Amino acid sequence: MYRLSTDVGGTFTDGVLLDETTGRIKISKVLTTPANQAIGTIEGINKFNVSLGEVTFLVHGTTAIINALIESKGAKTALITTEGFRDILEIGRSNRLEMYDALYKKPDPLIPRFLRFGVRERINAAGEILVPLDMLSLEKVISELKRYGVEAVAVCLLNAYANPKHEEEIGQFLQNQYPEIVFTLSHQITRRYYEYERVSTTVQNAYVMPAVRKYLQSLEDQLNKNGYKNALQIMQSNGGVMTSVIARTIPIAMVESGPAAGAIGAAALAALTGHKNVISYDMGGTTAKTALITRGMPETADTYVVEERPILLPVVDLREIGAGGGSIAWIDEAGALHVGPQSAGADPGPACYRNGGTEPTVTDANLHLGLLNPQNFLGGEMEIDANLAKQAIAKLAAYYNISVDEAAFGIIKIVNTNMSALLQSMTVKRGYDPREFVLVAYGGAGPLHASAIAQELGIPKVIVPMNSGVFSAWGMLMADLRHDFAMTHIKPLAQAQISQINSIFENLEERLREIFKQENVADSDIEITHLMDLRYLGQEHTLSVTIPNNFSESDKIIASKAFDDLHLAAYGHNAPEEPKEVVSMKAIGIGKVNKPNMQIIDAGSKEPEIKAQTGERMVYRGNGSFERYRIFRRENLLAGNVIYGPAVIEEITATTVVESSQVCTVDQYGNLIITQK
Numbered sequence: 001m002y003r004l005s006t007d008v009g010g011t012f013t014d015g016v017l018l019d020e021t022t023g024r025i026k027i028s029k030v031l032t033t034p035a036n037q038a039i040g041t042i043e044g045i046n047k048f049n050v051s052l053g054e055v056t057f058l059v060h061g062t063t064a065i066i067n068a069l070i071e072s073k074g075a076k077t078a079l080i081t082t083e084g085f086r087d088i089l090e091i092g093r094s095n096r097l098e099m100y101d102a103l104y105k106k107p108d109p110l111i112p113r114f115l116r117f118g119v120r121e122r123i124n125a126a127g128e129i130l131v132p133l134d135m136l137s138l139e140k141v142i143s144e145l146k147r148y149g150v151e152a153v154a155v156c157l158l159n160a161y162a163n164p165k166h167e168e169e170i171g172q173f174l175q176n177q178y179p180e181i182v183f184t185l186s187h188q189i190t191r192r193y194y195e196y197e198r199v200s201t202t203v204q205n206a207y208v209m210p211a212v213r214k215y216l217q218s219l220e221d222q223l224n225k226n227g228y229k230n231a232l233q234i235m236q237s238n239g240g241v242m243t244s245v246i247a248r249t250i251p252i253a254m255v256e257s258g259p260a261a262g263a264i265g266a267a268a269l270a271a272l273t274g275h276k277n278v279i280s281y282d283m284g285g286t287t288a289k290t291a292l293i294t295r296g297m298p299e300t301a302d303t304y305v306v307e308e309r310p311i312l313l314p315v316v317d318l319r320e321i322g323a324g325g326g327s328i329a330w331i332d333e334a335g336a337l338h339v340g341p342q343s344a345g346a347d348p349g350p351a352c353y354r355n356g357g358t359e360p361t362v363t364d365a366n367l368h369l370g371l372l373n374p375q376n377f378l379g380g381e382m383e384i385d386a387n388l389a390k391q392a393i394a395k396l397a398a399y400y401n402i403s404v405d406e407a408a409f410g411i412i413k414i415v416n417t418n419m420s421a422l423l424q425s426m427t428v429k430r431g432y433d434p435r436e437f438v439l440v441a442y443g444g445a446g447p448l449h450a451s452a453i454a455q456e457l458g459i460p461k462v463i464v465p466m467n468s469g470v471f472s473a474w475g476m477l478m479a480d481l482r483h484d485f486a487m488t489h490i491k492p493l494a495q496a497q498i499s500q501i502n503s504i505f506e507n508l509e510e511r512l513r514e515i516f517k518q519e520n521v522a523d524s525d526i527e528i529t530h531l532m533d534l535r536y537l538g539q540e541h542t543l544s545v546t547i548p549n550n551f552s553e554s555d556k557i558i559a560s561k562a563f564d565d566l567h568l569a570a571y572g573h574n575a576p577e578e579p580k581e582v583v584s585m586k587a588i589g590i591g592k593v594n595k596p597n598m599q600i601i602d603a604g605s606k607e608p609e610i611k612a613q614t615g616e617r618m619v620y621r622g623n624g625s626f627e628r629y630r631i632f633r634r635e636n637l638l639a640g641n642v643i644y645g646p647a648v649i650e651e652i653t654a655t656t657v658v659e660s661s662q663v664c665t666v667d668q669y670g671n672l673i674i675t676q677k
Helices: 037-046 064-070 135-148 165-177 195-225 257-273 362-369 386-400 404-426 446-457 468-476 498-518 553-571
Strands: 002-008 012-019 025-031 055-061 077-082 116-119 129-131 152-155 182-185 232-235 241-243 278-283 288-294 304-306 309-311 318-321 327-331 337-343 438-442 461-464 481-492 526-536 543-547 580-591 613-620 626-633 642-644 647-650 655-658 662-666 672-676
Touching: 002 037, 002 257, 002 468, 012 037, 012 468, 025 037, 025 468, 037 195, 055 257, 055 468, 064 195, 064 304, 077 135, 077 195, 116 135, 135 165, 152 165, 152 195, 165 182, 182 195, 195 232, 195 309, 232 257, 257 278, 257 288, 257 318, 257 438, 257 468, 278 404, 278 446, 288 404, 318 404, 327 362, 327 386, 327 404, 337 404, 362 386, 362 404, 362 613, 386 404, 404 446, 404 613, 438 446, 438 468, 446 461, 446 655, 446 672, 481 498, 498 526, 498 580, 526 553, 543 553, 553 580, 613 647, 642 647, 655 662, 655 672
Parallel strands: 002 055, 055 232, 077 116, 077 152, 152 182, 278 438, 438 461, 626 647
Antiparallel strands: 002 012, 012 025, 232 241, 241 481, 278 288, 288 318, 304 309, 327 337, 461 672, 481 580, 526 543, 526 580, 613 626, 642 662, 647 655, 662 672
């Protein structure tokens, strides 16, 4: 029997197949099919040549949601909210992300004003009904929805987090009067009180829902046609998985599914290798992404932002820039060279792909410098053309009147600088010293650049996992089912009633267990953690502390002390004498799944076997100089082998560079461990 994962990226779609009997892994990598990502997914699965009837677990990550939001290619959506509040979506917050840009303009709302409707109703912050829902005003809204041919509806009433009764009534009315549309009720996604963030999240969920349902249906139809009989699992942004049935209702939870899987994989690898503090570094074809793993767990955030629009859901705390193998090098009006964020993507792709691309990209530069092998790209499955890469880069070289070699070297220097800044934003700018971390590098292009970036930041160790080019897909097999629920409950901690706190947690647990029941998770495999959002009285922002499942009066003192300690760690100061305030309760549910074990590889001597080294290549290193790099095949390396830089280690899905001042050791699991000589 087999376990299977697929990860759709901007350029490639990756697959990992685990044989549960032998523990062996097979991988696949095909070009992404942007028009319908399901096509590329099935192509990648078909390369394994196994019957889907033998697959017991299949998990899928996709960029369909993030692409729809970035490109504004969602459904025609309307908003129903409390009368007088339809402009919340446009007003947003008063903060400006680009404070000193005189030409700054907020992004347009996903829903134009004429499709934002208010209905007469009012519930106060305590959940008490002040004005019943006016059905007559709702009927008028329904007629307008039909008149404009709306495909999806976001329903977000002002205080529905405290009492969802009116939202439930609107949902029932929509189901009866307009059954052909899809709708999202805000309380089913989050019951936290931030009105703008809650509206924004609900709108984005409804906006992508029709396309996601169509996409998942297309994928499931193909899987079922090919013999797959079990539930399709979907990777979430919070680092867990959910069934496709649940994903149809809350597709916004999938917005960063692939990158989150990479962070989960990096955390699993860190635990296996005995490292608690890790920087995950994922460079694919379109973007570079990073996350922090501290104390063995990926750091998470309560809010994620796409195109300046907040999503009020837990997510693995990722930072991302447009710097991938397909990132295009270009010259601005002032004559300065830039790399990204525009990408050649999968179609047409870099110039060397021979698919019609003519713009110089990072992949073209790496190929021209001699770091990539044109005869062994994707294990020889894909032909790339060094001459086309040279022709594309020559346009830049001509502009600056420099050699093509120097232009290619400049592209790599710029992209490495951009990625060093990205890693600094996750470490130095947040009070972490990168020298106290190890760097786990993966993605199709990550291992190419990781060693140079580690040198620049003083990171002492780089780990390149096995099958690093499809590592995010492997990370999906390490993820448990997960769901997060939260509810706002603002009370001074000292005055909060224990019975009320435990009652809220019981309600959250009940919702979690109901979802796990739909996903056929046994009670014995469910773990639920309780958290409480606290702040000093008078503050705006909160910090989350873990609390016991049966909260008691004495636990208030423990929670207060934990908050003081966390505040000191996060901000460098605290005020233990100040009273604390409860803002929200959170429950995180984990449904345990079986995970693959990493295989131990054969051991060898310090010196790699003769067959491991395939030759040498001259690599351009700037200022007219070349350096001789030894070339190794990764599949022929054994545990204990030591490779002194400069060297290039090639595998099917990625290429790893070991710089001149570095040494690479192969550990018992086949990981490449790169350190300074």
